[in-house]
Amino acid sequence: MGKPIYNRIKAVLAEKNRTNNWLAQEIGMNTNTISKWCRNDMQPRIENLVQVAKALDVDVRELLVSTK
Template sequence: MTEKGKTNKDLADALKIAPETVSSWCTNSAQLSIKKLFEVAIYLNIEAGDLLVSSKK
């Protein structure tokens, strides 16, 4: 989200969910559903698979 200039609140507002839910996804304390995964990808204008692959090298 940082690369796209988006915050947890921006994503939460777009998906009509609580910002705490997005935060739990970002900290890996909860996993999003496949449906939400695709909604996030559409919102960020990226491929869903990009959200599943670690960017750490």
């Protein structure tokens, strides 16, 4: 079984035709951090997740993998 997937940041970036670099610039984060989030190697803090949602113009819930 592979590693668990908690967020959908990579998928939403693709849906919006945006890149990790674009997101890093929009929210003032390091591109390496964004890459780790996209690979689910590391999870963003709630505050950062809200920033990502605002930058991508989506509901923050769209960035999370549903548990049901």
